[in-house]
Amino acid sequence: MMNEESKIEPHTFILFGATGDLARRKLIPALYNMYLRGQIPADTRIVNVARSAYDDHGYRTLAREAMREFAPKSITKEDTWNDFAKKMFYCQLDASNLDHYKKLVNMVEEIEAHSNTKNRLFYLAMAPDFFATVTQNLQESGLSHTEGWRRLIIEKPFGHDFASAEALNNELRSVFEEDEIYRIDHYLGKEMVQNIEVIRFANSIFEPVWNNRSISNIQITSSETVGVEDRASYYEHAGALRDMVQNHMLQMVMMIAMEPPSRLKNEAIRDEKVKVLRSLRRFSPEEVKDHVIRGQYGVGTMNRQQVPAYVQEKNVNPSSETETYVAAKLYVDNFRWAGVPFYIRTGKRLSVKSTEIVIQFRDMPKHLYFNQDGNLGPNLLVIRVNPVEGMYIQLNAKRPGTDEMVVPVAMEFSQPLDASQEAYERLFYDAMRGDSTFFTRWDEVSLAWKFVDPIAEAFTEKRLPLHHYTAGSHGPEAADNLLAKEGHRWWPVYGQETASVEARLEKETATLREGKNHENP
Numbered sequence: 001m002m003n004e005e006s007k008i009e010p011h012t013f014i015l016f017g018a019t020g021d022l023a024r025r026k027l028i029p030a031l032y033n034m035y036l037r038g039q040i041p042a043d044t045r046i047v048n049v050a051r052s053a054y055d056d057h058g059y060r061t062l063a064r065e066a067m068r069e070f071a072p073k074s075i076t077k078e079d080t081w082n083d084f085a086k087k088m089f090y091c092q093l094d095a096s097n098l099d100h101y102k103k104l105v106n107m108v109e110e111i112e113a114h115s116n117t118k119n120r121l122f123y124l125a126m127a128p129d130f131f132a133t134v135t136q137n138l139q140e141s142g143l144s145h146t147e148g149w150r151r152l153i154i155e156k157p158f159g160h161d162f163a164s165a166e167a168l169n170n171e172l173r174s175v176f177e178e179d180e181i182y183r184i185d186h187y188l189g190k191e192m193v194q195n196i197e198v199i200r201f202a203n204s205i206f207e208p209v210w211n212n213r214s215i216s217n218i219q220i221t222s223s224e225t226v227g228v229e230d231r232a233s234y235y236e237h238a239g240a241l242r243d244m245v246q247n248h249m250l251q252m253v254m255m256i257a258m259e260p261p262s263r264l265k266n267e268a269i270r271d272e273k274v275k276v277l278r279s280l281r282r283f284s285p286e287e288v289k290d291h292v293i294r295g296q297y298g299v300g301t302m303n304r305q306q307v308p309a310y311v312q313e314k315n316v317n318p319s320s321e322t323e324t325y326v327a328a329k330l331y332v333d334n335f336r337w338a339g340v341p342f343y344i345r346t347g348k349r350l351s352v353k354s355t356e357i358v359i360q361f362r363d364m365p366k367h368l369y370f371n372q373d374g375n376l377g378p379n380l381l382v383i384r385v386n387p388v389e390g391m392y393i394q395l396n397a398k399r400p401g402t403d404e405m406v407v408p409v410a411m412e413f414s415q416p417l418d419a420s421q422e423a424y425e426r427l428f429y430d431a432m433r434g435d436s437t438f439f440t441r442w443d444e445v446s447l448a449w450k451f452v453d454p455i456a457e458a459f460t461e462k463r464l465p466l467h468h469y470t471a472g473s474h475g476p477e478a479a480d481n482l483l484a485k486e487g488h489r490w491w492p493v494y495g496q497e498t499a500s501v502e503a504r505l506e507k508e509t510a511t512l513r514e515g516k517n518h519e520n521p
Contacts, residue, residue: 008432010043011119011148012108016095016134017126018048019062022155027125028063029071030424035084036074039429043115046088047108049095059090095126095134101141108143118148121432128157132171139175153182153431156247158440160237161456162449169442178442182431187248188438189423191415192385196255196357197269199383199391206381207260209361212340216378217486219343219358220252221493223350225302227471228324232315240326241294241459244346246452247440250277252357253342254444257332266437270444277447279334288458293467293478295325297349300471307349307471321466323459324348327479329486341486345479349471352495355385360491364396377408384494390414 013031017023034040048059063085067075075081091107093100112118122138124131131154138144152172159165172181187193200206209215222244228235235243254273261268283291298309311318325347332342359381380394392412399405421429430438458464467476474490483489 008039008041008044008429009119009149010041010115010117011121011432012112012115012117013044013046013121013123014049014104014108014143015046015123015125016049016130017124018059018090019050019052019054020125022125023048024062024066025070026422026424027123028066029074030422030428032067032071032081032084033074033422033425034428035087036080039432040084040087043117044087045111045115047104047111048088048090049093049104050090051092051094053092054090056088056090060085060088063088095130095137098137098140101137101143105141105143118146120144120146120148120150121153122151123153125155128155128159128168132168135172135175144175149180149434150176151180151182151431151434152176153184155184157238157242158183158247158445159449160242161453162446165445165449169445179436181442182436183440183442183445184427184431185247185251185440186423186427187251188440189425189427190355190385190389191421191426192383192389192391193252193255194426194438196252196383201260211336212338214361215340216360216362217341217343217488218256219360219491220249220256220345220356221358221490222248222252222346222355223352223475223493224346224348225350225353227297227307227349228310228313228316230314232313235324236316236320236322239322239459240324240346240348241452241456245326245328245344245455246448249344249346250280250448250451251440253280253330253332253344256357256359257337257342259336266435269437270441274441274443274447275334276332277444277451279332279337280447280451281331281333282451283454283458285454285458285461285463288455289464291329292455292458292464293325293327293476293482294323294459294464295327295347295467295469295476295479296320296322297324297347297471298468300349300473302349302472309471310349321462323466325350325467325469325475325479327475327482328455329482341488343483343488343490345475345490347469347475351472351474352493353387354493354495356493357383357385358491359383360488376406380491382491384414388414388494 015023015027031040031046054062064081067081089107089111091104093104108120120143124134126134135152144150154172159168200210254276257276258272259275261272296310299312300307310316310322310324311320325345327343327345330342330344331337332340361379363378364376376396377394379396381391382394383391390413392410394408394410396406397409399407427438430436467478469476480490
């Protein structure tokens with residue numbers, strides 16, 4: 001991780017897709033919050049680019065409305081917002097039309113002449129289909145040529161398989177060097193994900209036991225309560241495997257499994273992450289059925305409201321077999337982790353929204369020291385990423401007032417949500433400083449796709465069944481069986497036990513109501 005004292009130099013931030021949903025919901029609030037913390041240099045300017053017909057004043061009004069809708073607590077002083085808004089300019093253009101870039105070049109050069117900077121940061125907050133086109137147009141127009149530094153930020157997905165990702169990378173590399181390309185994965189900007197390396201490498205109690213001699217298994221969960229919503233056109237082609245596993249889930253596997261880097265610098269950290277992917281056991285399409293579960297949500301109840309099945313969602317093919325849930329048993333075949341299963345699961349329309357990592361340590365020989373009534377559970381280290389941020393350690397202790405009764409006790413640390421920066425704020429800050437630690441390097445992307453592609457092929461060829469699960473449940477039963485075969489079980493994530501109780505009460509209430517209706521037709 002780059003030294004915190006590294007300063008942000010004045011630059012021109014050029015945001016393509018500036019009127020889109022991502023810009024309004026996340027990017028504008030992130031930039032404004034950075035401005036409030038004094039992280040935006042005085043001479044930095046923001047040039048917003050999109051096809052919609054706005055002038056500077058019109059776009060500033062749009063941005064103000066976005067703040068009012070998506071980040072109302074950030075705007076406490078109108079004068080402060082007005083000062084920030086003066087840094088924003090707007091250029092209307094068709095990003096695929098090279099002739100339109102002349103206007104943008106003139107605007108950027110005029111702004112730079114007044115702000116005394118030649119550094120340029122390009123952010124492509126737009127559909128991936130435009131990445132290559134815009135990058136080539138930046139070169140042809142001369143925008144990518146500058147006397148200062150230049151950097152390019154692109155959003156995922158980085159292709160839809162290895163071949164398309166490689167083709168995209170070749171297009172980008174024809175204009176920008178690898179160290180100028182920042183592939184953003186907002187999961188890597190989350191407080192507790194970035195905290196993993198500190199938990200691991202700044203605490204001497206963990207390193208001696210962070211291996212297959214002490215750890216039984218590792219579970220990584222990222223569950224969502226929402227359905228596909230308005231992303232059906234994308235999700236139908238991606239599914240949970242490409243949308244979540246290829247990037248977010250594998251990133252968390254890498255953070256947990258990586259070796260201590262030679263130093264906490266960006267390239268040293270990313271080198272160790274890549275070694276994890278090289279050690280990740282790849283499955284042939286024939287082996288996928290023994291290690292991966294895929295599922296799709298059906299009709300169910302969420303917050304006491306009935307919700308449709310995935311195939312009933314708008315713009316979804318009624319006969320679709322796109323997976324909305326994936327669980328998998330992975331192995332990192334190196335000296336540290338040989339034999340330790342990494343269980344991952346992610347899905348939509350599940351009982352709770354939660355992202356957690358559970359490190360389960362090996363059982364103690366309970367029969368030697370405790371009678372059969374003893375409740376000697378495993379030690380756990382749980383890292384909570386979302387919706388609460390923190391961690392807890394589960395230990396065993398004697399229940400007060402008893403002779404041998406053992407109960408699990410937890411030592412817990414949680415931090416207030418308002419104490420953490422939003423993920424995009426943290427990643428913008430890093431990109432502006434030139435710190436690429438928590439951005440994805442090309443070799444990470446390529447190795448992740450090489451791992452995922454055979455699984456996607458098995459899904460396409462229907463080599464394993466599509467398990468349906470009720471919306472509002474914890475997922476398909478087959479995912480439980482995946483662990484049970486190894487003598488393990490999923491640990492409840494934050495909020496899951498409460499949700500289970502509520503689901504049971506709803507079911508009991510429905511049963512009683514059904515009985516009454518039956519008795520009194």
